[in-house]
Amino acid sequence: xxxxxxxxxxxxxxxxxxxxxxxxxxxxxxxxxxxxxxxxxxxxxxxxxxxxxxxxxxxxxxxxxxx
Numbered sequence: 460x461x462x463x464x465x466x467x468x469x470x471x472x473x474x475x476x477x478x479x480x481x482x483x484x485x486x487x488x489x490x491x492x493x494x495x496x497x498x499x500x501x502x503x504x505x506x507x508x509x510x511x512x513x514x515x516x517x518x519x520x521x522x523x524x525x526x
Contacts, residue, residue, distance in 0.1 A: 461498040462514050474501060474514065483516035 463477035472485045472493060487493065487503055494502040494509060500519070501512045509522040 460514060462496055462501065465493060465496045465501055467493055472501060472503070474516070482514055485512050485516050 460476050460482060462474055462482070463479065464475045466473045466475070467487065470487050470489055470491070472487050474482045474485060474496075476482050485501055485503070488505055491503045491505045491510075494504045496502065499514055501514075503510045503512070504524070507524055509524050510518060511520040511522070513519050
């Protein structure tokens with residue numbers, strides 16, 4: 460199932476498939492910012508870190524960015 464859209468709601472991101480059905484909810488946190496999403500991943504920037512989640516809401520990577 461591919462990611463169709465992501466909606467920010469408070470400190471969470473709600474992930475929908477291409478038919479508009481909710482797939483999962485990912486915690487954004489109070490200081491997190493949606494960095495972007497693809498058909499398979501959602502990326503959230505928190506401070507100097509970029510967290511990437513798959514379409515099921517499982518964290519798949521953490522990347523350190525510009526200090």
